Amino acid sequence: xxxxxxxxxxxxxxxxxxxRHQHVVDTARDCAHRYGxxxxxxxxxxxxxxxxxxxxxxxxxxxxxxxxxxxxxGEDVTLRPEFTAGICRAFISGGMQQDLPLKFFAxxxxxxxxxxxxxxxxxxxxxxxxxxxxxxxGADIEIITLGGEILHQLGVLERCTxxxxxxxxxxxxxxxxxxxxxxxxxxxxxxxxxxxxxLTRNPMRILDSKDEGDQRIVADAPxxxxxxxxxxxxxxxxxxxxxxxxxxxYNLNQRLVRGLDYYTHTAFxxxxxxxxxxxxxxxxxxxDGLIKMLGGPPTPGIGWAGGIERLGMxxxxxxxxxxxxxxxxxxxxxxxLALKLCHGLRRDGFTVDMAFRGNLSRRLxxxxxxxxxxxxxxxxxxxxxxxxxxRDLDDGGQQDVALDDIGTHLRxxxx
RNA sequence: GCGGGUGUAGCUCAGUCGGUUAGAGCGCUAGAUUGUGGAUCUAGAGGUCGGGGGUUCGAUUCCCCUCACUCGCCCCA
Numbered sequence: 001x002x003x004x005x006x007x008x009x010x011x012x013x014x015x016x017x018x019x020r021h022q023h024v025v026d027t028a029r030d031c032a033h034r035y036g037x038x039x040x041x042x043x044x045x046x047x048x049x050x051x052x053x054x055x056x057x058x059x060x061x062x063x064x065x066x067x068x069x070x071x072x073x074g075e076d077v078t079l080r081p082e083f084t085a086g087i088c089r090a091f092i093s094g095g096m097q098q099d100l101p102l103k104f105f106a107x108x109x110x111x112x113x114x115x116x117x118x119x120x121x122x123x124x125x126x127x128x129x130x131x132x133x134x135x136x137x138g139a140d141i142e143i144i145t146l147g148g149e150i151l152h153q154l155g156v157l158e159r160c161t162x163x164x165x166x167x168x169x170x171x172x173x174x175x176x177x178x179x180x181x182x183x184x185x186x187x188x189x190x191x192x193x194x195x196x197x198x199l200t201r202n203p204m205r206i207l208d209s210k211d212e213g214d215q216r217i218v219a220d221a222p223x224x225x226x227x228x229x230x231x232x233x234x235x236x237x238x239x240x241x242x243x244x245x246x247x248x249x250y251n252l253n254q255r256l257v258r259g260l261d262y263y264t265h266t267a268f269x270x271x272x273x274x275x276x277x278x279x280x281x282x283x284x285x286x287x288d289g290l291i292k293m294l295g296g297p298p299t300p301g302i303g304w305a306g307g308i309e310r311l312g313m314x315x316x317x318x319x320x321x322x323x324x325x326x327x328x329x330x331x332x333x334x335x336x337l338a339l340k341l342c343h344g345l346r347r348d349g350f351t352v353d354m355a356f357r358g359n360l361s362r363r364l365x366x367x368x369x370x371x372x373x374x375x376x377x378x379x380x381x382x383x384x385x386x387x388x389x390x391r392d393l394d395d396g397g398q399q400d401v402a403l404d405d406i407g408t409h410l411r412x413x414x415x
Numbered sequence: 416g417c418g419g420g421u422g423u424a425g426c427u428c429a430g431u432c433g434g435u436u437a438g439a440g441c442g443c444u445a446g447a448u449u450g451u452g453g454a455u456c457u458a459g460a461g462g463u464c465g466g467g468g469g470u471u472c473g474a475u476u477c478c479c480c481u482c483a484c485u486c487g488c489c490c491c492a
Contacts, residue, residue: 005465008483060490064416082492114490115416116483126492194489210488260491269492280492307492330450364452372452379450393452 009122056261100133119278130303141242326367
């Protein structure tokens with residue numbers, strides 16, 4: 001490795017990509033705020049058990065994908081592979097149970113040691129929304145609606161479908177799990193190698209296996225809905241009804257399961273086929289037992305996470321960047337005066353760029369490249385007259401403007 | 416972790432059935448235009464052909480290893 005390069009699966013986010021990411025985050029945050037969510041920012045690493053205990057010792061994420069290390073003080077810590085566990089930990093350590101219900105929005109990097117692919121990095125970025133302390137299906141409806149609304153605002157909802165399922169309460173989930181293990185054990189000899197492995201670790205995962213042989217067996221497998229107790233059935237019915245009232249289309253998918261242990265009841269995924277095999281753009285579910293599992297007061301929760309890289313690739317247009325005003329001083333006296341004038345214009349809210357070097361021609365070229373709306377040219381002639389030359393870069397027209405009137409002229413030009 | 420593809424200039428890519436100075440377009444720099452951008456023309460810079468090893472008189476080209484990206488599996492956002 002002669003040339004220095006970034007670590008595998010990590011990327012520098014600049015230019016167009018940076019604009020896309022920012023757009024996704026801004027859109028999601030604005031949307032979440034309108035739904036009454038507040039911002040939360042949590043550390044990007046936690047004590048390892050925060051993730052290991054909640055996500056499930058048997059999950060792939062915990063078994064082989066976490067960036068876990070011992071720090072210099074001997075603590076066992078892990079870079080966050082997701083947000084939910086950290087937010088629940090923050091809820092407990094911050095003593096927030098008095099403030100329930102709580103609604104949080106977060107975004108930032110997360111880390112998983114996986115084989116990189118398009119839409120799958122080792123350092124990736126997520127938006128995240130969580131509702132804590134609401135037992136009823138209202139939270140499920142709101143959190144799903146928020147996800148759909150963000151996709152709508154990003155202009156990508158038409159290319160996504162909402163897959164919906166319920167895992168039931170712990171009792172129902174356990175009963176179904178046992179039924180699946182019994183069923184698949186009878187067909188063990190015909191299952192793929194992967195699925196035989198899943199049988200002991202995460203039997204529900206066999207349901208969404210892509211192996212054709214597996215799918216033939218899955219076709220006759222018991223269905224979740226037949227193992228739901230009355231309470232779980234009612235709960236899910238209420239969620240569906242709420243989505244129906246809002247006109248949110250969804251696809252009931254009995255094979256939609258979760259890889260992480262803490263999920264109960266509602267599970268959902270907004271998926272797209274426009275990104276190859278990494279199709280989930282926003283996914284989440286209910287996790288009523290998680291906070292108790294972490295040693296906190298029993299508190300229900302539901303949330304989702306969305307992949308910023310995936311959403312950024314999917315979003316077709318990002319808002320046009322602000323067109324700057326290029327300030328072009330010529331000569332030392334002009335440079336000094338320009339410094340002050342630029343400062344004042346920026347303080348007044350204008351986007352002003354002044355190149356650090358170059359003659360008039362060069363600086364106008366730069367201004368053109370930056371899609372500047374206008375250039376303010378200041379040379380000895382202008383200084384003598386107490387004016388600047390305002391050049392409209394769209395039509396090439398120029399006019400003299402008194403120093404005190406620059407702001408008003410620019411405002412008129414930009415409106 | 417498993418299987419396939421790719422890697423040549425800043426970017427997108429040609430090319431070399433193993434041979435002496437490796438090309439194009441775009442971009443960049445400079446000039447035509449010493450106070451006027453977008454267009455045009457001219458000139459120029461820029462490559463250890465991803466890295467290491469092997470075969471060979473000779474390797475960017477063939478072989479092995481390795482790194483990165485990519486497609487599918489796995490997993491997931």
